[in-house]
Amino acid sequence: MKQPRVAWLVLLGVLLALSLAALGICVGSAGFENLLQPLLNPALDPEQTAMAQQIVWEIRLPRTLGAWAAGALLGLAGAVAQGLFRNPLADPYLLGSASGAALGVALALAALGGAAGMLGGGNMMNSGVAVSVFSSSVWVRLGLTGAAFFGAVFAVLLTLVLSRGVGHTLRLLLAGVVVGVVLGALTQLVLLFSPDSLQAMQAFMLGSTAFVGWTSCVLMAGVWCLCVLAAWLLARVLDGLSLGDATAISLGLPVAPMRAALVAVLALATGTAVAQTGLIAFVGLAAPHLVRSIVKTTHGHLMLLSSLVGGVLLMAADTLARSLIAPQELPVGVLTAVLGGGYLLWLMHRGTARTGSPA
Amino acid sequence: MNAPIHTLALHAEAIAVQLGHGPARTPVLHGVSLDIRAGRWTSIVGPNGAGKSTLLKCLAGLLPYQGSVALLGQPLLALPQRARARQLAWLGQNESSADDLVVWDVAMLGRLPHQPWLAPPSAADHAAVEQALRATQAWDWRHRPLGQLSGGERQRVLLARALAVQAQVLLMDEPLANLDPPHQVDWLLLVRDLVRQGKTVVSVLHELSLSLQADELVVMAAGRVTHHGACQDPATHRALEAVFDQRIHIQRIADQWISLPKI
Numbered sequence: 001m002k003q004p005r006v007a008w009l010v011l012l013g014v015l016l017a018l019s020l021a022a023l024g025i026c027v028g029s030a031g032f033e034n035l036l037q038p039l040l041n042p043a044l045d046p047e048q049t050a051m052a053q054q055i056v057w058e059i060r061l062p063r064t065l066g067a068w069a070a071g072a073l074l075g076l077a078g079a080v081a082q083g084l085f086r087n088p089l090a091d092p093y094l095l096g097s098a099s100g101a102a103l104g105v106a107l108a109l110a111a112l113g114g115a116a117g118m119l120g121g122g123n124m125m126n127s128g129v130a131v132s133v134f135s136s137s138v139w140v141r142l143g144l145t146g147a148a149f150f151g152a153v154f155a156v157l158l159t160l161v162l163s164r165g166v167g168h169t170l171r172l173l174l175a176g177v178v179v180g181v182v183l184g185a186l187t188q189l190v191l192l193f194s195p196d197s198l199q200a201m202q203a204f205m206l207g208s209t210a211f212v213g214w215t216s217c218v219l220m221a222g223v224w225c226l227c228v229l230a231a232w233l234l235a236r237v238l239d240g241l242s243l244g245d246a247t248a249i250s251l252g253l254p255v256a257p258m259r260a261a262l263v264a265v266l267a268l269a270t271g272t273a274v275a276q277t278g279l280i281a282f283v284g285l286a287a288p289h290l291v292r293s294i295v296k297t298t299h300g301h302l303m304l305l306s307s308l309v310g311g312v313l314l315m316a317a318d319t320l321a322r323s324l325i326a327p328q329e330l331p332v333g334v335l336t337a338v339l340g341g342g343y344l345l346w347l348m349h350r351g352t353a354r355t356g357s358p359a
Numbered sequence: 360m361n362a363p364i365h366t367l368a369l370h371a372e373a374i375a376v377q378l379g380h381g382p383a384r385t386p387v388l389h390g391v392s393l394d395i396r397a398g399r400w401t402s403i404v405g406p407n408g409a410g411k412s413t414l415l416k417c418l419a420g421l422l423p424y425q426g427s428v429a430l431l432g433q434p435l436l437a438l439p440q441r442a443r444a445r446q447l448a449w450l451g452q453n454e455s456s457a458d459d460l461v462v463w464d465v466a467m468l469g470r471l472p473h474q475p476w477l478a479p480p481s482a483a484d485h486a487a488v489e490q491a492l493r494a495t496q497a498w499d500w501r502h503r504p505l506g507q508l509s510g511g512e513r514q515r516v517l518l519a520r521a522l523a524v525q526a527q528v529l530l531m532d533e534p535l536a537n538l539d540p541p542h543q544v545d546w547l548l549l550v551r552d553l554v555r556q557g558k559t560v561v562s563v564l565h566e567l568s569l570s571l572q573a574d575e576l577v578v579m580a581a582g583r584v585t586h587h588g589a590c591q592d593p594a595t596h597r598a599l600e601a602v603f604d605q606r607i608h609i610q611r612i613a614d615q616w617i618s619l620p621k622i
Contacts (some may be wrong), residue, residue: 040543060477090365098545132432153619214428233476233477236476239457239460240468241462241472242457242460243465243517243520244451244453244466246416246419247449247450247451247453248447249420249421249440249522250419250421250444250447250448250449251439251468251469251471251472251524252438252440252441252442252443252444252445252471252472253471269395292459296459296460296461296504297459297460297461298460298464302459
């Protein structure tokens with residue numbers, strides 16, 4: 001069925017993202033500074049314009065766009081996970097990718113000698129140097145990102161091996177839980193033997209967009225394009241699967257290979273986001289819910305809209321995280337957890353009030 | 360249509376199925392052979408655990424089995440998936456979790472076997488969906504999400520989804536679940552209409568009196584077909600009473616055969 005609302009929502013998502021991007025590049029440790037004015041009128045004060053250009057181009061723009069891309073990846077992954085597992089409570093971290101990424105980072109931190117050079121001074125704007133929560137060295141940082149990504153991919157593969165493929169949704173879910181618990185325990189063990197890494201590890205677990213540079217940004221954007229395209233091509237199988245496996249097969253859909261492809265999309269999107277920004281809670285869970293509460297539509301539209309909403313949510317959360325207790329900065333993962341948790345709680349209560357049973 | 364006319368819609372030979380894994384693997388069907396005639400309504404009945412749904416799934420090619428099944432003269436498993444999907448429609452039990460899809464989109468899923476990948480629905484698809492939704496009296500809710508409908512209303516939408524395939528052969532597992540008596544009668548009239556159009560309907564039904572309205576009855580017990588005959592045939596009635604341990608009685612009341620419990 002043609003749904004004009006979907007088109008309007010896409011437009012709204014893009015407009016919101018653009019406005020938040022403009023706002024995002026103007027919010028720093030000193031609160032709101034109108035950097036757009038010197039950027040747009042270089043003749044006024046060339047020195048100020050040069051400084052504004054440097055701040056915006058080197059720090060705030062990649063960070064803001066990176067926040068959008070990470071949120072968009074998580075929103076997309078959330079919609080894929082909920083369609084794939086036919087469960088509205090499914091989130092992108094279900095297949096163990098989060099605990100795998102955490103273990104990867106913990107191992108890398110331990111191997112690199114604990115906190116050596118890992119501790120960011122809390123606020124990048126004040127320190128003036130691109131000090132990362134993870135590292136002051138770009139190589140260490142790349143190593144940690146790689147470790148997180150490979151950890152996530154390893155965990156998803158382990159889940160797939162334990163569940164003997166993707167044919168059985170329940171087995172897949174249980175295997176994901178088992179992998180999550182076991183890898184989580186291993187991470188704790190690693191940290192016990194390498195207490196120096198605790199603080200850097202904590203920063204990863206909380207999730208942060210503070211140190212997303214252009215490399216991460218481009219990487220996430222590329223993966224996002226790939227994943228959105230794949231999800232769009234595979235959307236029909238999710239629609240079919242919502243009527244059950246038997247019906248989907250009876251409709252001539254190649255269910256097994258397409259389910260495997262969707263798991264790959266889920267793993268790639270989640271692994272990439274987690275590797276760049278750490279564990280950001282609730283965006284992947286809340287974005288599809290938010291879309292469904294506004295419009296009832298097929299999975300193709302749902303995934304696209306969830307992705308846009310996820311991007312907008314994380315961008316908004318990132319801007320808030322920077323401004324709420326400026327010049328200090330909140331880890332954005334803390335903010336998304338609080339806001340997302342509150343939103344889901346509200347959704348649950350609204351569902352209870354309407355139907356008499358929890359939504 | 361130049362397609363050859365087959366007298367047999369489905370031909371199953373020595374179908375054997377085992378379910379479960381390892382030591383828990385148990386045989387559910389023991390070499391069932393069955394011919395389903397085209398242009399007829401055949402109902403499969405039997406006590407719980409007789410293997411009715413399993414047999415229906417094998418006939419639809421949804422379950423691995425030993426033996427062979429032919430659909431309209433062609434080996435079922437050798438048919439390309441989409442070609443099979445156009446010839447055979449399936450309506451399963453408790454199949455939906457599609458609460459967030461609107462009724463129209465659910466029915467449109469029935470057109471997937473006819474649509475090229477990523478192509479938007481054609482005029483023929485729209486017409487087929489409208490016809491199916493009107494036939495099950497679900498047209499008025501076409502804009503509503505499935506999650507907002509009652510159990511019986513959902514069942515009618517899912518039936519419309521199966522009808523929208525416009526397949527030659529329709530297999531339905533417990534299609535009357537949640538339907539009230541007037542809509543059960545509507546379903547029966549709909550099936551008779553399909554059969555008049557030359558379609559083949561195979562159903563698994565718990566409602567014995569409604570099953571007795573079919574053209575043919577397949578009686579099953581413990582993974583075997585114990586009888587296959589016309590619904591009017593006294594031998595069929597005796598076979599039915601036998602598989603239910605003589606605890607039912609088939610009687611003719613007001614020109615209809617009905618099943619009464621023996622109390």
